Amino acid sequence: MPTSYLDYQYDQNYGFLLSSRTNTEGVFYFRMPTGQNNLSENTVFTLTYVIEAGSSHAGTHTFLFTYVPRSGFDCLMLDYLWEDTGEVWGNYGAEPADPDTTRVYFNNAVTAFGKIQVLFGTKKQDGSYTWVSGQEASDATWAKDHRAYAEGYESWARGWLDMEALDPAERVEGHAIPNNVWAFEGVPDTYTHVMFRGALNAGADNGKGNNFWFSPPLEISTAYSYPCFFGYRYLDESSYGQAKDDVTLESHDHHVLNGGWGSLVQQYSLGDASMDVPQGSGFVNQNNVYYATTSLYDYYSMWEQSGESSTKNTYLSQYDSSRNLPNLWGPQGLLWNLAVSEYFDQKDTSANQAQPLYFGSGGSMVEGGWGSLLSGGQFFSIFPF
Amino acid sequence: MDLLWRSAPVAGVDAVFISNTESTVVSMTAGERGLFTVTIPSGPYDRVAFYPARQADTAQPLGGIWRLDGQADDTAAAVNFVPDTLSAFYYDSGDSPSYWGPAPGNDSDTALMTLANPQPGNPQPGDQLYFVNLHKLKGDETDPIVTVEARFIQLPHDGTDSPIWTNGKQYIGRTMYEVRDGVYVVSFPQEITESSSTNTSGYLYEEVAFNLTRQSGYKDPFNRHYNFRDLKHASQMPETWGDPGYFGYIAGTMDTYYYNTDVEDSYWNAHPFNADASIHGQMVYFDTKDYGATEEQKIGNLYLR
Numbered sequence: 001m002p003t004s005y006l007d008y009q010y011d012q013n014y015g016f017l018l019s020s021r022t023n024t025e026g027v028f029y030f031r032m033p034t035g036q037n038n039l040s041e042n043t044v045f046t047l048t049y050v051i052e053a054g055s056s057h058a059g060t061h062t063f064l065f066t067y068v069p070r071s072g073f074d075c076l077m078l079d080y081l082w083e084d085t086g087e088v089w090g091n092y093g094a095e096p097a098d099p100d101t102t103r104v105y106f107n108n109a110v111t112a113f114g115k116i117q118v119l120f121g122t123k124k125q126d127g128s129y130t131w132v133s134g135q136e137a138s139d140a141t142w143a144k145d146h147r148a149y150a151e152g153y154e155s156w157a158r159g160w161l162d163m164e165a166l167d168p169a170e171r172v173e174g175h176a177i178p179n180n181v182w183a184f185e186g187v188p189d190t191y192t193h194v195m196f197r198g199a200l201n202a203g204a205d206n207g208k209g210n211n212f213w214f215s216p217p218l219e220i221s222t223a224y225s226y227p228c229f230f231g232y233r234y235l236d237e238s239s240y241g242q243a244k245d246d247v248t249l250e251s252h253d254h255h256v257l258n259g260g261w262g263s264l265v266q267q268y269s270l271g272d273a274s275m276d277v278p279q280g281s282g283f284v285n286q287n288n289v290y291y292a293t294t295s296l297y298d299y300y301s302m303w304e305q306s307g308e309s310s311t312k313n314t315y316l317s318q319y320d321s322s323r324n325l326p327n328l329w330g331p332q333g334l335l336w337n338l339a340v341s342e343y344f345d346q347k348d349t350s351a352n353q354a355q356p357l358y359f360g361s362g363g364s365m366v367e368g369g370w371g372s373l374l375s376g377g378q379f380f381s382i383f384p385f
Numbered sequence: 386m387d388l389l390w391r392s393a394p395v396a397g398v399d400a401v402f403i404s405n406t407e408s409t410v411v412s413m414t415a416g417e418r419g420l421f422t423v424t425i426p427s428g429p430y431d432r433v434a435f436y437p438a439r440q441a442d443t444a445q446p447l448g449g450i451w452r453l454d455g456q457a458d459d460t461a462a463a464v465n466f467v468p469d470t471l472s473a474f475y476y477d478s479g480d481s482p483s484y485w486g487p488a489p490g491n492d493s494d495t496a497l498m499t500l501a502n503p504q505p506g507n508p509q510p511g512d513q514l515y516f517v518n519l520h521k522l523k524g525d526e527t528d529p530i531v532t533v534e535a536r537f538i539q540l541p542h543d544g545t546d547s548p549i550w551t552n553g554k555q556y557i558g559r560t561m562y563e564v565r566d567g568v569y570v571v572s573f574p575q576e577i578t579e580s581s582s583t584n585t586s587g588y589l590y591e592e593v594a595f596n597l598t599r600q601s602g603y604k605d606p607f608n609r610h611y612n613f614r615d616l617k618h619a620s621q622m623p624e625t626w627g628d629p630g631y632f633g634y635i636a637g638t639m640d641t642y643y644y645n646t647d648v649e650d651s652y653w654n655a656h657p658f659n660a661d662a663s664i665h666g667q668m669v670y671f672d673t674k675d676y677g678a679t680e681e682q683k684i685g686n687l688y689l690r
Contacts, residue, residue, distance in 0.1 A: 001690055015690020018671065026674035030689055034665040041657035041664060044523040047671070050685040057682050064519040064645050067669050070662075071638045071655035075670035078684065081650060082676055086611055086630035086642075088652040092670035 001043065005033050014048040025225055025263060027075070027092060032067070041068045049078065101142075103185040104194055104220055105228035105264045106163060109178065111213070111257070113198030116182045117148050117160040117206075120191035121217070129193060129217050132159035142186050148206050160197070160206065177264060181228065194220050196229060196257055215257040226264035231257045386475045386489065388560040390419025392531045393478055397421075397438030398447070402430035410441050418563060432461050435474065448476050448483035471511060481534055481558045486572035487511055489564045505633030506586075506615035510575045514561075514613075514634070515641035515656040516595060521567030528603060530644075533561040534596040535571045538610060540584050540620050542592075558596070568657070586614045592629060595642065609648040 001015070008016040018028045032039050047063045063081065065088075073089035080088045106116050121131035137143040137159025147153045148160040163182040170177060197212040204211040213233050221227035233255065387395045398413040398421040409428065413421035413435075431454050434446035451474070452458060453466035464485045465471060473488045508514075516533050520526040538556040557576055561569035581589040591614050597605040612619050615633030632653040633639060641656035673684040 011688055014688035016688060018687040018689055022670065024672075026672060028671040028673070028687060030669050030671070032664045032667045032669065037665075039664050041662045042522060043664070044519055046523075046690050048688040048690075049673075050687075051676075052683040052685040055677070055682040056680055057677075063650055064523060065643065065652070066517070066519070066522070066654075066657055067664050067667065068641075068655040068657055069664070069667055069669075070658075073654065074668060075672050077672045079672070079675040079677070081652075082682070084630070084649050086609075086648075086651065086653050087632055089654055090672065092668075092672070 001039065001045070002033055002037055015046065022092065024092070029092070041066060041070075043067070047076070101186050102189045102191070102220060103183065103187060103226065105166075105184075105226060106182045106196055106198075107178065107228050107230045107262075107264075108165075108180040108182055108198070110230070110232045111198055112180075113200060113213075114202030115199045115204055116163040117197050117212075118163055118184050119158055119160050119195045119197075120187055121193045121195070122191060123193050123217070123219070131195075132161075132191070133157060134159045137161060142188060146184070181264060192220055193217050196231065198231070198257060210255070213255040213257040215259070218261075221261035224261065224263040227261050228264040229259055230262050231259035233257060386473050386562055387419030387421070388475050388477045388483075388562055389479055389532065391563060394419065395421075395437065395447070395476070395478070399436045399438050399441050401434045401436060401441050401446075402426055402428065403432040403434065403450070404429040412438065435476065447478070448474065451485075475559075475562060477560045479532070479560065481560045484559055484572075484574065487513065489513070489562050489570045505635050505639065506613060508573045508577055508613060508634045508636065510573055510577055512573045512634070512636040513570050513640060514573060514593065516561055516569040516571075517641055517643045517657065518567040518569070519643055519645050528599045528601050530597050530605075531600050532598045533563075533569045534558050534598075535561050536594045536596060537574060537577065537590050538592040538594060539589050540581070540591045542620065556594075557590075570656075585619060586616055588614065591616065591619055593642075595644070597644075605647070611642070611653070 003010050005016060008019065010016055016030070018030055020029050021027065022029055044064055044066055047065065048060060049063070050060050051057045065076065071089060073091060075090045075092040077088055077090045080090065104118060106118075108116060119131050121129045123129055132140075132143065134147075134149070134156030135154045137147055138154045143159065143161055146161040146164075148162050149156060153159075161184060163184045166177055166181045166183050168177065168179050195217055196215040199211045199213075201211070213231075215229070215231065218229070387398075397415065400411050400413050400423045402409050402411065402425065406429065409426055409430070411423050411426060413423040415421055432450055432452050434450040435448065436446055437444050450461040451464045451466075452461040453464060455463045455465040457463035466485075470487055471485055474483065474485055476483045514535060516535070518526070518530050518533075521529065536556040536558045542555045557574050559571045559574065561571040564570050577588070577590050579589040580587055584591060591612050592610040593613050594610045599605070610620070610629035612629050612631040613634040615631055617631050619631075620629060638655045639653060641654055643652050643654060645651045671687055673687070676682050676684050
């Protein structure tokens with residue numbers, strides 16, 4: 001095993017620090033170096049893993065293994081090692097634990113709703129949608145305990161269902177989850193689309209659409225094991241009084257919920273989640289991997305260029321004071337991000353056109369953003385962020 | 386094959402080929418790692434016995450006299466000798482019995498067996514089982530393992546004195562042959578096909594365990610069993626290691642126990658080819674999710690060397 005390889009940090013005691021992650025939470029990868037080395041099925045590797053403080057087995061542990069992919073297994077499952085069954089190898093990309101159901105999450109950090117609901121449906125060939133009705137939701141075992149309305153639910157055309165706030169003390173796949181994430185789990189995977197709506201007041205009247213901000217119909221992301229929608233509230237003047245799409249079947253009073261899909265457990269490190277393209281001699285393109293070349297631009301507002309902080313509140317929507325609208329934008333950086341986002345939304349995003357990768361940030365700026373380039377199988381990303 | 390070539394080697398071997406009317410003594414050619422070979426001479430011979438070199442007239446045969454046509458008689462045990470398939474006699478001068486099997490270390494033979502026997506958890510007599518001593522391969526072994534005994538174990542079994550069963554009735558023990566440094570191999574015995582009317586699998590033998598002896602004489606407390614028919618909860622061990630592990634044996638691709646520091650971090654996988662197959666450019670993944678049992682353990686940095 002060499003001691004220098006790509007951009008990996010090398011620790012004299014432990015070896016390469018594994019930093020390349022797949023787009024599956026908690027799964028790292030390492031491509032065996034090519035060139036002048038004698039790596040073979042008989043090479044003994046030492047994996048050193050650190051159990052962090054606070055765990056009962058905190059400390060540094062080592063595990064020896066050889067890599068013999070002829071078994072058909074390519075993924076070392078550390079939990080299996082813990083389980084002590086003697087079977088520690090599995091396959092990367094194996095089926096999720098419950099392949100017959102899906103789940104959606106909503107990151108409420110920016111939107112600060114007091115009530116969040118979902119509506120599940122499917123998209124028809126003609127482009128229209130079929131949504132779960134109140135009657136269907138009343139009959140379905142997976143839904144009926146989550147009905148948004150206490151009485152007369154069956155008669156409602158749409159079966160809106162309550163999401164539930166996750167306990168921040170919970171862990172998902174061993175990872176801590178952020179505050180203010182809401183969940184709906186156990187949805188039959190026949191439902192491929194979803195709409196979200198949220199109200200600031202937890203006691204908002206479900207029967208009045210203008211209490212809610214509505215998302216457009218969204219395809220449930222399959223790029224993440226735990227697809228989480230990162231929303232922000234948006235006043236869409238253009239929809240005022242118009243029937244643009246299914247959203248307007250409910251009176252939303254141009255309260256629109258925009259955003260994008262990300263991962264429940266990785267919204268603070270999406271940059272790290274992208275994978276490194278190995279550089280240097282010996283790298284061979286794989287047919288099943290998508291490689292992209294891009295130019296990156298780091299935008300700064302004039303506000304920031306003048307030395308001001310992007311976290312400072314600079315904007316309070318006074319769009320229509322008679323409606324007593326809340327503070328929509330708040331931090332200046334959020335406003336700027338939304339402006340960039342809207343700008344690209346309006347651009348032609350067909351092939352060969354600019355399509356920004358939008359990371360957001362976990363602190364001052366809006367959280368999350370578009371993850372679409374990570375969908376569709378293995379993706380080797382590009383950024384030394 | 387002299388199984389104890391490392392600890393108690395046989396100095397030389399003569400093969401004696403026997404018929405009803407004559408016999409001939411042929412000195413076997415010594416190779417590495419306890420290997421002795423001989424070409425069967427022309428003649429009406431149907432039996433063979435092995436003796437310490439130049440002692441065919443005075444010593445007892447090493448492991449008995451064998452009839453090569455599979456017909457036992459009063460003077461000889463039976464083996465269905467087949468060139469290249471069942472052609473090696475594994476001689477054990479210790480406590481475990483000697484046995485016949487395929488010549489070791491022929492990976493291509495194993496690959497062919499894989500094609501013929503793809504069903505997981507259904508090994509056939511002669512299929513090869515490997516044991517890899519990872520610390521020896523790495524070169525940092527402190528008290529070297531000198532012998533590895535594979536124990537093919539019946540179900541049901543008692544667990545009172547495992548692994549120090551001495552009655553020899555609940556398992557078949559075979560010393561494994563160290564075909565390369567740290568790589569041991571043994572073939573499944575003929576008895577592996579014996580049936581059982583009470584076991585779920587329908588077979589009498591379901592588990593394997595290993596009995597390790599180190600240079601210092603220390604024996605690793607190896608009472609961990611593995612159900613090679615991939616049956617979970619087929620039996621229970623009374624203490625220490627809890628339920629047996631399990632795996633679906635497949636010759637060539639799921640046939641090797643990789644022994645690490647102890648049974649807790651040891652695992653099953655395919656055996657490494659003798660040919661030192663390159664793994665350049667291969668992708669290996671590390672899944673850190675769910676690590677821990679009732680209490681999650683948070684994994685931080687991972688390092689590889």
